[in-house]
Amino acid sequence: MNEILFKKYSTPESCPIRHVLDRIGDKWSMLILLLLEESGTLRFNEIHKYIKTISQKMLSSTLKSLEEDGLINRTVYPQVPPKVEYKLTPRGKSLIPHLRNLVAWASTNMADIQNSRQNFAR
Secondary structure, X not given: OOHHHHHHHOOHHHOHHHHHHHHHOOOOHHHHHHHHHHHOOEEHHHHHHHOOOOOHHHHHHHHHHHHHOOOEEEEEEOOOOOXXXXXXXXXXXXXXXXXXXXXXXXXXXXXXXXXXXXXXXX
């Protein structure tokens, strides 16, 4: 076995892509990041309105995870009722071109992927 490859991929600590994919590879993170990139600053309910199929609990959890990784910024305004806004950080903005490339690749290849899946199931 190639020791360099083993060392590179064998543990989460030595494989940074695992950490990134764990965060953005879930069902909602990429959608939220792309939405914030297109819309700028959004409030929680606005994000929920755009992504109708996400539960409020999952949206809250995903936003916290993205904030924890420094991909989005959460600003709380001291007023009644509380106003909370989310926007991309510079780190989050630096990820967007890569996500856009993945979206373009998916758009180009989705029909072929679906055909492959149907053929595989036969």
